Amino acid sequence: MKLRKNFLIILILSLCLLLSAGTALAKPVTITFWHAMSGSRLGVVESIIESFNATHPDFEVKPLFTGSYAETLTKYVAAYPTKTGPNMVQVYEVGTQTMIDSDAITPVYQIPGMLGETWDWAQYVIPITHYYSVDGNLWSMPFNSSTAMLYYNKDLFKAAGLDPDKPPTTWKEMEEYGEKILASGVVDHVYSTGWPSWIFEQTMAYHNHLYADNDNGRAGLATEVVFNDEFGHKVFETWIRLHDKGIYIYGGAEYSANSAFKAGQIAMLIQSTSSLAGILKASEFKVGTSFLPRFEGYPVGNSIIGGGSLWVTKGQSEEELRGVWEFLKYIGQKDIAIQWHKGTGYFPVSGAALKALLDEGWFSADQAFLTAFLQILAGRRDTAAATGVRLGPFVAMREHFRAALEKSIGGELSPKDALNEAAEKMNALLKDYLELYGK
Amino acid sequence: MHEDRFPGHKFLPYILIAPSIAVIFIFLIGPFGQSIYESFFVSTPFGTRTIYVGLRNYIRLFSSPDYLNSVVATFKFAAFVIIIGLSISLAIAQLLNQKIRGVGFYQVALIWTYAISPTIAGVIWASMFAPATGLIPYIVSKLSGGYTMNWMTNGQLALFIVAAAATWKMLGYNIIFFLAGLQNVPDEFLEAAQIDGASPWKAFWRITFPMLSPTTSFLLFVNMLYAFFQVFGLIDIMTRGGPGNATELLVYKLYRDGFIHLNTGFASAQSFIIFFVISVVAIIQLRIVTRKAIYFR
Numbered sequence: 001m002k003l004r005k006n007f008l009i010i011l012i013l014s015l016c017l018l019l020s021a022g023t024a025l026a027k028p029v030t031i032t033f034w035h036a037m038s039g040s041r042l043g044v045v046e047s048i049i050e051s052f053n054a055t056h057p058d059f060e061v062k063p064l065f066t067g068s069y070a071e072t073l074t075k076y077v078a079a080y081p082t083k084t085g086p087n088m089v090q091v092y093e094v095g096t097q098t099m100i101d102s103d104a105i106t107p108v109y110q111i112p113g114m115l116g117e118t119w120d121w122a123q124y125v126i127p128i129t130h131y132y133s134v135d136g137n138l139w140s141m142p143f144n145s146s147t148a149m150l151y152y153n154k155d156l157f158k159a160a161g162l163d164p165d166k167p168p169t170t171w172k173e174m175e176e177y178g179e180k181i182l183a184s185g186v187v188d189h190v191y192s193t194g195w196p197s198w199i200f201e202q203t204m205a206y207h208n209h210l211y212a213d214n215d216n217g218r219a220g221l222a223t224e225v226v227f228n229d230e231f232g233h234k235v236f237e238t239w240i241r242l243h244d245k246g247i248y249i250y251g252g253a254e255y256s257a258n259s260a261f262k263a264g265q266i267a268m269l270i271q272s273t274s275s276l277a278g279i280l281k282a283s284e285f286k287v288g289t290s291f292l293p294r295f296e297g298y299p300v301g302n303s304i305i306g307g308g309s310l311w312v313t314k315g316q317s318e319e320e321l322r323g324v325w326e327f328l329k330y331i332g333q334k335d336i337a338i339q340w341h342k343g344t345g346y347f348p349v350s351g352a353a354l355k356a357l358l359d360e361g362w363f364s365a366d367q368a369f370l371t372a373f374l375q376i377l378a379g380r381r382d383t384a385a386a387t388g389v390r391l392g393p394f395v396a397m398r399e400h401f402r403a404a405l406e407k408s409i410g411g412e413l414s415p416k417d418a419l420n421e422a423a424e425k426m427n428a429l430l431k432d433y434l435e436l437y438g439k
Numbered sequence: 440m441h442e443d444r445f446p447g448h449k450f451l452p453y454i455l456i457a458p459s460i461a462v463i464f465i466f467l468i469g470p471f472g473q474s475i476y477e478s479f480f481v482s483t484p485f486g487t488r489t490i491y492v493g494l495r496n497y498i499r500l501f502s503s504p505d506y507l508n509s510v511v512a513t514f515k516f517a518a519f520v521i522i523i524g525l526s527i528s529l530a531i532a533q534l535l536n537q538k539i540r541g542v543g544f545y546q547v548a549l550i551w552t553y554a555i556s557p558t559i560a561g562v563i564w565a566s567m568f569a570p571a572t573g574l575i576p577y578i579v580s581k582l583s584g585g586y587t588m589n590w591m592t593n594g595q596l597a598l599f600i601v602a603a604a605a606t607w608k609m610l611g612y613n614i615i616f617f618l619a620g621l622q623n624v625p626d627e628f629l630e631a632a633q634i635d636g637a638s639p640w641k642a643f644w645r646i647t648f649p650m651l652s653p654t655t656s657f658l659l660f661v662n663m664l665y666a667f668f669q670v671f672g673l674i675d676i677m678t679r680g681g682p683g684n685a686t687e688l689l690v691y692k693l694y695r696d697g698f699i700h701l702n703t704g705f706a707s708a709q710s711f712i713i714f715f716v717i718s719v720v721a722i723i724q725l726r727i728v729t730r731k732a733i734y735f736r
Binding site: 101 | 481482483484485486487488490569570571572580585587589591592593594679680681682683684695696698699700701702
């Protein structure tokens with residue numbers, strides 16, 4: 001552990017050196033940007049930054065890949081006391097409350113005013129900005145936004161004697177289809193999911209059901225979780241039942257389940273929309289996409305926004321802030337937002353980009369890219385339950401959920417006990433958070 | 440004493456070792472002291488508010504079933520890596536120490552695993568056991584007629600696979616040292632034993648094994664440190680502590696609490712406990728094992 005700490009210190013020191021060398025030599029104002037985009041996304045980020053630097057000679061954005069989301073946040077936290085952090089940092093959606101409470105950032109909505117500008121925030125896709133807003137004001141700039149949807153393998157549906165244009169719409173149908181597909185013998189297991197804790201949060205929001213009190217932590221800090229009621233237990237028990245029938249196969253915490261879907265070993269996948277480009281590219285079968293399945297007879301909510309957003313460090317010079325602001329405006333521009341969407345599958349963040357994509361026929365060429373949009377636009381967004389959860393110790397809380405799911409799938413605990421245990425542990429975390437941040 | 444060894448240079452020795460001492464203080468003792476200090480507090484991730492809580496972090500650790508699980512899992516893991524790992528390494532080293540054709544090839548083939556980074560090793564093992572696409576679950580399923588072997592939902596299996604991967608990863612290192620140790624055992628002793636009518640089995644346990652004891656005690660120590668501290672990469676790649684908390688070893692739990700959940704006080708308390716446990720075990724090991732080891736020239 002010490003080694004790691006030392007490494008961090010060395011990393012930060014060398015970064016300081018780099019930064020000071022950079023500012024001494026170059027004329028344009030340097031804007032540092034820490035992000036967590038790896039793989040094919042990295043290339044897209046870099047090309048957007050290159051074009052920004054080329055078109056804005058007064059500024060130079062310097063991106064630095066700082067590891068996973070969690071590592072990026074850790075480094076940002078470690079750099080904060082020594083003021084060696086970046087001007088901008090990408091933080092995942094679960095870190096939102098931590099950032100709001102951090103006292104280390106300037107909320108994005110205040111920046112135009114500080115620079116003597118006005119800005120129309122309504123040009124962005126509302127359900128996306130909604131997630132990152134406090135009392136209607138945007139705190140961080142949405143960057144890579146996604147939601148969850150259902151992917152299915154049309155060829156396997158056909159092979160199992162199902163209509164490939166009729167994906168399941170309810171969990172009851174998930175079970176019926178699952179049994180049929182299993183009986184046909186085309187696959188050993190029918191579906192899997194990525195990000196199980198997030199999919200559970202999605203399911204709550206999708207049925208307009210609160211996850212935590214104080215309006216999902218949006219009206220004030222949450223004091224306890226409320227998902228462990230009749231509905232929550234029903235969702236959880238359904239998952240476990242489908243697992244016990246062999247329909248659902250547990251697929252790990254993040255993207256491990258994708259490989260089974262791409263290889264045609266499962267017929268359906270519930271996963272982030274950001275996997276779409278990768279799945280389309282790697283799959284040798286017809287990929288269908290549809291809305292998340294519902295539980296019949298429960299209220300309609302909305303699927304929620306996940307991914308990451310950009311936060312602006314407090315206490316920058318006006319020049320730096322202007323550079324940051326130019327960059328934030330730039331990534332929301334029509335062409336850039338389109339480039340980002342096509343390159344990664346993340347939502348284009350502005351309404352204008354959406355229209356341009358529609359006009360050029362992007363969505364009719366492959367309507368799979370439209371599914372996620374229709375899903376978030378079809379749902380409601382006037383309730384906190386449908387907007388999504390905001391919790392301080394969210395990262396740790398999600399792990400308790402994942403542990404509960406793994407324990408009941410493994411038969412270590414009954415679904416009911418496992419979910420209650422997770423809720424209890426989460427409440428203890430919320431209590432600690434309140435102790436630190438409560439008035 | 441020192442004046443005798445460096446006549447006329449009273450302060451020179453101190454100046455010469457000052458850089459090393461400084462490094463130790465700045466990078467080891469300083470942060471360690473800070474960890475102990477922080478273990479009595481809880482604080483916000485950005486350090487905007489800090490509350491003194493006395494021994495609460497420690498009390499919580501010891502009353503937390505998750506932490507006790509982690510302790511048990513760590514000891515199981517370490518026992519596997521040390522006992523099974525060293526036994527297999529010794530057996531393989533003994534085989535490699537024979538005069539057979541192509542021994543060089545076998546030596547390289549068995550040693551190179553050590554050169555693989557933990558990330559690659561983790562990915563190899565994880566894909567080998569991937570529940571839906573892996574080779575081994577496929578074979579198991581075909582042989583058993585449909586049994587689904589899913590280490591992502593079976594905690595004990597996951598712990599076993601992670602321990603096996605860690606053992607495999609360390610195999611090369613252990614074999615090199617055992618091989619070097621074996622080559623230092625004089626042939627005359629073994630020949631004499633043979634002439635006296637000792638079976639190879641007996642000769643091994645009565646002559647080779649005792650003469651290997653310096654190597655063995657060194658490897659015991661290194662493997663213990665490895666099992667406690669250096670398996671972080673493997674765990675992070677393979678299981679992230681899951682399923683449930685089955686493979687959340689102490690050092691991994693510390694990382695998650697400190698660096699992912701940003702709970703510094705709690706993680707500091709854990710680091711102090713690990714330090715304490717390791718020190719005790721190390722002292723016992725050095726005292727007993729090293730004293731009993733047979734050194735020869």
